[in-house]
Amino acid sequence: MFTESRDTAEALTEFLGQSFETRKFVGQGDKEGSDGMxxxxQQERLDQFRNGEFEVLVSTSVAEEGLDVPEVDLVLFYEPVPTAIRSIQRKGRTGxxxxxxxxxxxxxxTRxxxxxxxxxxxxxxxxxxLRELKGVADEVEAELDDAQQALSAFGDADREREERVEPGLTDFESESESESESSADGADAASDPAEEGVVATADSDPEEDVIEVVxxxxxxxxPIAKELSRREGVRTRLETLEVGDYVLSxxxxxxxxSVADFLDTLTGGDRSMFEQVGDLSRAYARPVVILEGEDLYGERNVHPNAIRGALSSLAIDFxxxxxxxxxxxxxxxxxxxxxxxxxEESDRTVSVHGEKSGKTLAEQQEYVVGSVADIGPVTARALLEEFKTVEAVMTAKKEDLMAVDGVGEVTADRLREVVGSDYSG
Incomplete structure (x- = not known):
């Protein structure tokens, strides 16, 4: 069985251990309350599994590669993974x-x-x-003969072509200077390259009758930035933003x-949409995703449920x-x-850092309980529903904690250890 987090692996090992001989398989790094292997x-645990000394191996991603147990007849994903490579690697552990x-x-x-x-x-x-490549492999091989030149023979020609068609940055120097001088009124030059990325570095002047877009x-x-800079009553400011593409307040x-970029992100971009919007929501109280273009469901051969699921996750989870x-x-x-x-209407300015709005009392309580010993939000809610207050959760006995759904002996012991141990900082 594969799962994403070590906490979940330990909880599943404890739960499944009530019915099967179960062991966990995790990485070498130690975490608070959980020692690595x-x-x-790790090798001893794999040897025991191969020899049939226990039935179920619960693992984090550490076992996705290199785990060779020919007798495995079932692989279970406790949750899906968003990349094809990891999915294939996990599936390859069986059959x-x-x-x-x-x-x-x-x-x-959910996501x-x-x-x-x-x-x-x-x-x-x-x-x-792969099928397409396999289909043309024989044709390509048939076209090659002993007289075929080696790839290295084409190196000089390639370099000559690059020199001919790839201009250097200096070729655009005069053009860049001209564009910089003719940029919109009030627009500053790009930020110092040595300066680290920031959330935003502009403040609207309340005395000026203009709106500002970072x-x-x-x-x-x-062309959006250029178009905005030409509009009367709009001032654009170019910055290196740590998160987001535009800051409006x-x-x-x-x-x-764009619809194409959005779908490309779903099918394996360098940085997933969820990570980008997660960063955005941590910095700004009102994160906005603009999806630009038409034919969202027909632009790519992506299953409609994948698109619906991604949109739902952006709205609900983030x-x-x-x-x-x-x-x-x-x-x-x-x-x-x-x-x-x-x-103008809400009298807000563009500031260096957007601030998240304050959490509700219930959210703060869930945060406090969930942060203790990496319990997490789901178990935190279950504990608060059972004991009603944070104080009652913190003072509960081990056996009472274990009576709550999702709380096993490992979690209960860890909670009691964190709450009851002397501070030695």
Whole structure:
């Protein structure tokens, strides 16, 4: 059985151990309240599993590669993974000597659904590409003969071509200087390259009758920033933003994705949409995702449920507003309207850091309990529903803690240890 976190692996080992001979398999690093396994211990655990000394091995991602147990007949994903490579590696642990079975568990209406369909779609694409390559392999081989030149023979020609068609940065120097001098009124030059990325570095002047839009440098490939800078009553500021593509007030920042970029992200971008919006929501109280373009469900061969799951996750899990626009002009119009609403109607300014709004009392209680011994939000809610107050959770006896769903002996011991031990900092 595979799971993403060590805490979950320990909880599953404890739960399954009530019915099966079960052992955990985790990495070498130690975590608070949980010791890692040395390389020797890992090898011994695998040898025991191969020899049939226990039935179930619960592992984190450490066993996705290199685990060779031919007799494994079932691999279970406790939660889906969003990449095809990891999914394939996990599935490859079974079916080596005989038929095997793979089971993937998903929670309805969560990001699990998006992760599942993303990985499944990408696996299918990889299979199609491999079949295509296999189909043309014989044709390519037949075309090659002894007179075929080696690849190295083409090196000089390639370099000559690169020199001919690839201009250097100096070729654009005069053009860049000209564009810099003619940029919109009030727009400053790009930030110092040595300066680290910031959330935003602009403040609107309340005496000026203009709205301000902070634009990330990476958005210069889009005509949106240039279009906004030409508009009367709009001032653009170019910055290197740590998160987001546009900042419209102290609480609103925007991540812009074209439909094509959005779908590319779902099928294996360098940095997932969820990570980007997660960073955005931690810095700004009102994160916004602008999805630009038409034919969301027909642009790529991506399963509609993957798209629906991703959109649901952005709205529900990250509390992000997902807004649709038809094209770049429509996006520029929307940015201007939102910035005007924030800065003129709500009298808000663009600040260096957007601040998250304060948590409700219930959220604070869940945070306090969930942060103790890495209990997590789900178990924290279960404990608070049972004991009603944070104080009661912290003073509960081990046997009372274990009576709560999701709390086993390991979690109960860890909680009592953290709460009851003397501080030795």
């Amino acid at each position: 040395t390389q020797k211990q 080596r000597q005989a038929e095997g079975k793979v089971v993937v568990l998903m929670a309805n209406d 699990d659904e998006a992760f599942f369909w993303i990985a499944r779609r990408r696996e299918q694409e990889m299979e199609d590409e 634009v990330d440098q990476r958005e210069l490939d889009s 102290d609480r609103v920042a925007v991540e812009r994705k 509390d992000a507003s997902v807004l649709r626009t038809e094209d770049e002009d429509d996006t520029a119009d929307l940015l201007e309207v939102v910035a005007g609403r924030e800065q």
